[in-house]
Amino acid sequence: MPELPEVETIARTLEPQVRERVIRAAHVLLPKTMAVGQELFSAVFPARVVGVRRRAKLLLVDIAADGQKTPTHLLAFHLKMTGKLFVHDAATSPHKHTRVMFDLAPEGDIPESRLFFDDVRTFGYCRLMRPEDLDSWPFWANLGPEPLTLTPAEFSRALGTRRGGIKSLLLDQKVIAGIGNIYVDEACFRSGIHPLTGADRLSDLQRAALLQSIQDVLTESIAECGSSIRDYRDANGDAGAFQNLFRVYGRAGQPCMICGTMLEKIIAAARTTVFCPCCQQGS
DNA sequence: AGATCTACCTGGTTGC
């Protein structure tokens, strides 16, 4: 389930494989995956990849058409649950779950190759757009702040006066960007906050502790190249290792690492939620 | 407006 650390890892492993490469053409195998921008193909390609970056859980590939240096367009990928990006050699055929393919021209010693966007559950998408179109894309325009560079005051401002459960607020990409079900549970556990606690009932101290925990789990996970639940892989095909450091996610019924109490599973924000009823009180 | 719920998807797992 690519969340911020996984998308960051994919961006870092993909960039060296596609930077400066020329995308000659794109092939859409599942139309709904490329519902936006397909009509631009003929005008944009061939285009050179000038960079790969991440915003929230979006992976952005900046491309420049017509030999220009500055990006003229970008590919915005949302991997949702099962999206994957790989570069294979040009002879590789699409398989059952391949949704879009990009032909990459040979560059120096690098032979012709192909960028694959595979997605088993087809929730993911890729949009081809101009940079100036981003602001009129509601999802982009409404994204909340990036958590890693957030200050406690900014975090508190982002939570505002809302009274909903803290878990549902943290999952809301308009409040704070990039956090999903795994990291919200891990961060709540580390800061000793019950996931159903009303955000308005968190003290300044608790808010600061929660932000610190969010930044800790995200930073540690990035250092481990993300978490591999089931089938996540980075752009090199390598698994992450942060799943070995989970303290609550997927551990319902097992003892709390701090106090030994049995971890409980509940549904919060319509998501499976695991927490320690002893260490995380105050709902 | 804000909070909550459901649809969208498919493959793997569970249970009979």
Place this chain on the structure above:
DNA sequence: TGCAACCAGGTAGATC
């Protein structure tokens, strides 16, 4: 062995 039921979860959209 076969097969139905269930589960995973980010986001849009609907409802209250």
